[in-house]
Amino acid sequence: MNTKLVNTVTDILKFEINQGRKAILQPLIDYIQGKSTDGLDININFICTHNSRRSHLSQVWAKIAAAYYQIPRVFCYSGGTEETAMFPKIAETFEKAGIEVITISEGSNPVYALKYDKNALPIIGFSKTYDAAFNPQSNFAAVMTCSQADGGCPFIAGAEKRVPITFEDPKVSDNTDQQDQVYNLRSLEIASEMFYVFSQIK
Template identity: 30%
Template sequence: MRKKVLFLCTHNSARSQMAQGLMNVMLSENYEAFSAGTFATSINPYAIKVMNEIGIDISNQYSKNFDMYLNDEFDYIVTVCDNAKEGCPYFAGGKKQLHKGFEDPASFSGTYEEKLVKFREVRDKIKEWILEYFK
């Protein structure tokens, strides 16, 4: 039986969405990943683009508020930003809570290409951490 993982971030627009996509492709035999935000918005187009660059399509994912998962059970609740860690409610169904903060690529200002570089850096750091921790 696959373990369930919920990645939480503030807006559920980039970091948590990329983490969900990465885990569901790289470790799908052992894990099923979900994502949500404390203040859900929409998926950042830069996140979609940099994930497509590595062959992972997250364009069908959508931004969700954490409250839709409050009654679900998860093996891991993972906050990927400091704001979500502070604003994250207690998940009664969360067996283990983890925090691994990643820089918010959406807050980076620069040219189109500079923003893509930042999103790639964060994507790669999330990928590296997921493989290191969960594999």
């Protein structure tokens, strides 16, 4: 990790996770621990409505947390109930955190390579439906990161476990002077919970 990202992780680790949120995160911890103990691949698909904000933040920070705590065979994905685009402010928020953002293709649904370490395989970020061919079709945990997707998708085909871990949408700050602050805070909040999850894996 570069110095900027190391400093961001230092800030992430200072966040306090309250007992209520720890209880919400426990089913995901149990799923990861079970797979890790059995020496199996750990596939996690983070799902929200548009695959534009919270699901990307969750996917990327979960992968970085797994690498930080040296939990092997963790594969993180994201998807939506519909395909839109990764919101540009998310890519900007990643860059501010110290993640290298490389644009692979532009257009209405840009594709990004997100690198958290110069020798690590990049995370590919773009909007897609949760059941798109890019994502796992079976043997994965479906983590519902928004209440709309959680309520609208009671059944996720192929998921071994469905875990609602919902976050407030930073979209509420769009077109306001609070946008940068809100996106950064939501990123750190999601990151802190993903780091907590992987810190619990033995």
